[in-house]
């Protein structure tokens with residue numbers, strides 16, 4: 001059983017599924033792939049408004065169509081904007097995965113404000129466990145990975161897009177995932193599916209790559225046990241200790257880049 005904590009399976013809410021029929025197609029794809037639980041996580045950002053009532057209605061509609069072959073829950077692809085953070089303070093469960101305590105957090109590709117560290121800390125103080133979504137696809141985080149490691153020390157988690165490991169987001173992104181997998185700083189894989197074609201709701205192929213690279217028990221942790229724990233609001237069963245950042249020597253041979261956060 002695999003659990004997908006990040007996907008855009010519901011129609012008419014964001015740039016995900018274009019119709020209920022495509023939602024059903026994505027659900028069938030997930031079932032065929034061996035996925036048992038899916039958290040539908042529409043965007044909440046400057047482009048897409050997040051309405052939990054509508055999200056819940058779309059979930060129910062899809063659940064009716066697929067029956068008990070797939071368990072559907074709701075969450076949010078939460079953009080770390082000032083407005084969103086103010087709003088979550090008034091209603092935590094509005095945005096969290098399956099209305100528990102894990103929260104997907106996405107950053108813009110082109111800028112991560114210096115205040116992000118403090119904002120993530122504020123989310124902690126609310127009792128939330130932020131899950132940083134697909135940092136491997138963010139060129140700023142790839143250029144300054146110690147920033148991500150600091151967030152891990154703060155108690156954040158890392159979710160990688162399954163397709164990134166298969167090279168669908170380019171060679172550089174794939175290499176980055178391999179590196180972070182080997183460093184044990186990955187907690188979840190998820191599909192981040194948007195449709196039934198180019199961004200599919202599949203995990204099995206990436207799981208097999210993790211089995212080959214890190215073995216069955218880590219693959220099971222990253223595709224099944226950890227996502228299920230987040231789904232149910234429990235502590236993660238697999239949470240490797242992070243080395244002290246200050247003790248790490250800078251990586252030799254890495255090109256210097258001038259990118260400001």
Ligand SMILES: [Fe+2]
Pocket residue numbers: 006007008077192
């Ligand atoms: Fe997403």
